[in-house]
Amino acid sequence: MISKKEVEHVAQLARLGLSDNEIKEYQKELSQILDYIEKLGKADISDVIPTSHALEMKNVSRKDEPDLSSAETVKKLLEAAPDLEDNYIKVKSILK
Amino acid sequence: MDITGLTINQIKKGLRNKDFSAVELCQCFLDGIKKKNKEIFAFLSVDEQGAILQAEKIDESISKNESLPSLAGVPCAIKDNILVEGLKCTAASKMLENYNAPYNATVVGKLKKEGCVILGKTNLDEFAMGSSTENSAFGPTKNPNDPSRVPGGSSGGSAAAVAADFAPFSLGSDTGGSIRLPASFCGVVGLKPTYGAVSRYGLIAFASSLDQIGPLARNIEDCQTIFNTIKGKDPLDSTSVEFPEKGKEDIKIENLRIGVPKEYFVEGIDPEVEKTIKEAILKYEKMGAKIEEISLPNTEYALAAYYIINPSEASANLARFDGIKYGFSEKNAKNLFEVYSKSRGKGFGKEVRRRIMLGTFALSSGYYDAYYLRSLKVRTLLKNDFENAFKKVDAIFTPISPVLPFKIGEKIEDPLSMYLVDIYTVSVNMAGLPALSLPVGKVGNLPVGLQIIGKPFQENNILEIGKRFYE
Numbered sequence: 264m265i266s267k268k269e270v271e272h273v274a275q276l277a278r279l280g281l282s283d284n285e286i287k288e289y290q291k292e293l294s295q296i297l298d299y300i301e302k303l304g305k306a307d308i309s310d311v312i313p314t315s316h317a318l319e320m321k322n323v324s325r326k327d328e329p330d331l332s333s334a335e336t337v338k339k340l341l342e343a344a345p346d347l348e349d350n351y352i353k354v355k356s357i358l359k
Numbered sequence: 360m361d362i363t364g365l366t367i368n369q370i371k372k373g374l375r376n377k378d379f380s381a382v383e384l385c386q387c388f389l390d391g392i393k394k395k396n397k398e399i400f401a402f403l404s405v406d407e408q409g410a411i412l413q414a415e416k417i418d419e420s421i422s423k424n425e426s427l428p429s430l431a432g433v434p435c436a437i438k439d440n441i442l443v444e445g446l447k448c449t450a451a452s453k454m455l456e457n458y459n460a461p462y463n464a465t466v467v468g469k470l471k472k473e474g475c476v477i478l479g480k481t482n483l484d485e486f487a488m489g490s491s492t493e494n495s496a497f498g499p500t501k502n503p504n505d506p507s508r509v510p511g512g513s514s515g516g517s518a519a520a521v522a523a524d525f526a527p528f529s530l531g532s533d534t535g536g537s538i539r540l541p542a543s544f545c546g547v548v549g550l551k552p553t554y555g556a557v558s559r560y561g562l563i564a565f566a567s568s569l570d571q572i573g574p575l576a577r578n579i580e581d582c583q584t585i586f587n588t589i590k591g592k593d594p595l596d597s598t599s600v601e602f603p604e605k606g607k608e609d610i611k612i613e614n615l616r617i618g619v620p621k622e623y624f625v626e627g628i629d630p631e632v633e634k635t636i637k638e639a640i641l642k643y644e645k646m647g648a649k650i651e652e653i654s655l656p657n658t659e660y661a662l663a664a665y666y667i668i669n670p671s672e673a674s675a676n677l678a679r680f681d682g683i684k685y686g687f688s689e690k691n692a693k694n695l696f697e698v699y700s701k702s703r704g705k706g707f708g709k710e711v712r713r714r715i716m717l718g719t720f721a722l723s724s725g726y727y728d729a730y731y732l733r734s735l736k737v738r739t740l741l742k743n744d745f746e747n748a749f750k751k752v753d754a755i756f757t758p759i760s761p762v763l764p765f766k767i768g769e770k771i772e773d774p775l776s777m778y779l780v781d782i783y784t785v786s787v788n789m790a791g792l793p794a795l796s797l798p799v800g801k802v803g804n805l806p807v808g809l810q811i812i813g814k815p816f817q818e819n820n821i822l823e824i825g826k827r828f829y830e
Contacts, residue, residue, distance in 0.1 A: 265720075269720075270716070272723075273716055273719050273720045273723060274716065276719050276723060277674060277703075277715050277716060277719040278678075278681070278696070278699035278700050278703055279700060279703050279704050279707070279712055279715060279716065280697075280700035280701045280703065280704030280705070281704060281712070285712075289712075289713065289716055292713060292774055293713075293716060293717060293720065295774075295775055296666065296717060296774065296775055296778070297720075299663060299666075299775055299778075300663045300666060300667060300730070301663075302659065302660065302663050303660055303663045303664060303667075303730075303733050303734065303737060304733075305660075306657065306660045306733070306736075306737050306740065308733060308736040308737065308740070311736040311739050311740060312736070312739055313732060313735030313736050313738070313739060314735055314736075314738040314739040314742055315568060315735055315738075316568050316598075317554040317555075317568065317742070317788075317789070317790060317791020317792075318554055318555050318598065318600065318791060320598065323597035323598075325594070336461055336462050339459075339461035339462075340461050340685075342461075343458065343459070343461065343684070343685035343686075344683070344684055344685060345682065345683070345685075345688035346683075346688070352683060352684065354683055354695060354698070355692070355694055355695040355698055356695075357695055
């Protein structure tokens with residue numbers, strides 16, 4: 264069983280605000296799921312190369328050029344931000 | 360005549376012959392939705408005005424005798440994690456409850472270009488995480504075959520919309536079975552394409568190495584038409600590839616070698632489901648196909664590896680929901696950290712938070728090798744299993760689900776039991792293969808789906824194989 268402290272640490276890493284009850288609940292549920300996942304330990308993975316992607320692809324790149332035709336989309340993307348000032352997205356101050 | 364039951368070809372013919380107008384057709388579907396969506400809850404939102412407007416344009420073209428695009432006037436429904444410009448796209452989450460899509464997904468752009476009329480957006484498990492559509496923040500979708508049961512998930516709204524005749528076809532997305540399971544539970548045809556065959560641009564990212572968009576329809580021909588409309592390389596999705604076009608494949612049933620993996624018929628499968636699937640396989644045997652028992656020896660590890668890779672990728676993808684750029688933002692926060700944690704804590708539902716937790720844990724320092732890296736290696740084993748099997752057979756037949764559509768509420772409190780429903784579908788995503796969910800029978804009034812798995816980019820092959828079932 265993973266500890267309450269561990270669950271709190273993971274929640275902090277994930278930037279997820281959880282209540283005490285939720286921490287306890289996830290502690291139980293995550294432990295249960297991880298118990299099931301333990302069976303991976305039995306798989307023979309010696310000398311096996313990991314697959315992170317089903318297709319064997321090399322890096323795909325494009326020219327680094329601004330696409331001026333998308334100005335309208337950019338406007339809409341900015342409008343989706345909860346707090347905006349002069350085309351800048353506002354955040355809480357980071358430096359004290 | 361009930362025109363909501365027409366196939367795509369019948370719709371095209373009817374419009375051309377002026378048996379009905381595009382607006383009349385569209386209105387019929389909208390009326391049906393109005394009457395029955397309250398009970399089934401397949402749609403989260405219906406764009407009545409927009410749909411009628413699109414249909415009017417088609418009618419105008421018809422009246423002027425202009426040449427029509429290939430799907431002119433054909434109505435459809437789009438899963439609410441795929442962007443349709445100007446419409447809300449919620450991913451069935453409080454996080455995106457008020458989010459308006461700023462652009463079209465590539466697949467939506469293609470459907471619009473061909474003249475499709477978009478009726479509305481369909482319900483799903485929040486961010487496509489689930490197997491029953493009960494994880495929607497706005498309420499569960501009901502199975503049209505039995506409203507006390509789930510439609511499967513996560514594309515439950517898209518499957519139920521087709522099954523309830525709310526739309527002739529719909530789009531869904533499939534990360535570990537999310538098109539195929541609801542297709543099976545609702546008794547419609549669903550196709551999960553090869554990874555890379557269809558652009559994911561404009562699909563709200565869940566687990567990017569597994570996600571694919573695909574069609575759900577009432578019959579294979581319609582499913583095939585839509586697949587061939589949406590496939591292809593897209594400069595906006597660097598993981599999409601050019602679909603290798605071959606001449607029309609003529610499948611000869613008597614030359615067909617069908618593999619049936621023994622690991623898929625073990626304890627845990629409902630005997631009635633097993634019987635229905637075996638009868639379907641027997642039908643192919645009687646038609647002359649060669650049925651071979653095969654082995655996919657690493658099957659027992661598939662689900663465990665999937666439930667590490669999937670939440671790991673999800674936890675990274677969903678980091679973008681930070682209460683700052685778009686989506687739900689908690690106003691009552693003292694500092695930047697609280698903006699993140701409170702917005703995410705309140706905006707995400709239970710299953711989404713569970714997966715973020717699981718994924719963050721698996722990727723965290725000290726656990727990465729034991730969980731994530733090990734799962735990627737198991738993924739290689741799964742891929743090899745299929746490659747070896749396809750040296751001997753042309754297609755692999757399995758059940759879609761070990762169980763019949765279950766009751767609403769039956770599994771929701773036990774996340775692991777819900778995950779186990781995906782046991783026959785996840786390997787396909789891990790290997791990036793195409794697979795079809797085909798309704799092949801019923802137990803009582805509950806449909807059972809056969810899974811037909813093909814080699815990469817052989818969608819049209821498995822669709823042709825599927826057609827033979829109904830001949």
